[in-house]
Amino acid sequence: MSEARMMISSVQGAFLKFLIQISKAKRVLEIGTFTGYSALCMAEALQGQGSDAKVVTLENDDEFFKVAKENIESSGLGHLIEMKFGDAKETLLNFDNSVKFDLVFIDADKGGYINYYNTVLERNLLSDDGFIFADNALFDGFVSQVPNTKDLSQFPDSAKNMHAFNEYVINDHRTTKILLPCFDGVMLIQKKA
Incomplete structure (x- = not known):
């Protein structure tokens, strides 16, 4: 698959598992399934968390x-994953x-973030203590260059979309957030109480 670079790394998978475990998350929504690897990482963290523990993953590519x-x-974890x-x-x-x-967990088309x-x-799908993990927030390092460049045509659309997403989230008063410069950039977001 030529898109293999789109898959999260094993370290990022371990990070997702860690976040699920320390937050005691039981219900996970993944937007962008790709190969299912990230869903499997998250499902692994949900094992033994009860009958309501589930990853719901969304994909639109056949x-x-x-x-x-x-x-x-x-995988043996299919009972913990609902694919849509x-x-x-x-x-x-x-x-x-x-x-x-x-x-x-958002890891899909960058223009849709x-x-x-x-x-x-707006649909109140996030629990009160829940959080959003938006992947590719730095998009190969291009995102940090976008605001300093007049000719944006040199950047991939995905980088411009991620820059717009980051700016939007940073200026959104409904949430608290932090942009972590790890992996390909991770924006962690939580609703304000």
């Missing part, structure tokens, strides 16, 4: 969905908002 489904079904195929924006709008997620973020908050 090929990725098929690969992820095979990986998840053969389709447009994430539509799927989020159709969620029963009585279900709250303790962690929302602001929409996903707003929909999760």
Whole structure:
């Protein structure tokens, strides 16, 4: 798969597991399944957390969905993962908002991050103590260069989209947040009480 660089690293998978364990998260929403690796990492952390522990993962690419489904079904952790195929924006709008997620992991199309973020908050899909983990916040280091450059045509659209997302979140008074310069940049976000 030529998109293999899109998959999180094993260290990032361990970091996600660690966050789930220390936060005692039980319900996880993943936007962007890709191969299913990150869903499996998070499901591994949910083992033994009760019958309501679950990763719900959203994917809209046929090929990725098929690969992820095979990986998840053969893992022994499939009972902890619910896969949903389709447009994430539509799927989020159709969620029963009585279900709250303790962690929302966003690792999908970069142009959709602001929409996903707003929909999760506006539909109240995030639990009171929950947090959002937005991956690729620095997008190969390009994001830090965007504000200092007049000719934005030299940057990939994804870098420009991530810059816009970061600026949007930083200026959003509904949340507290921190941008961690690890992996490809991680924006951790929590609703204000």
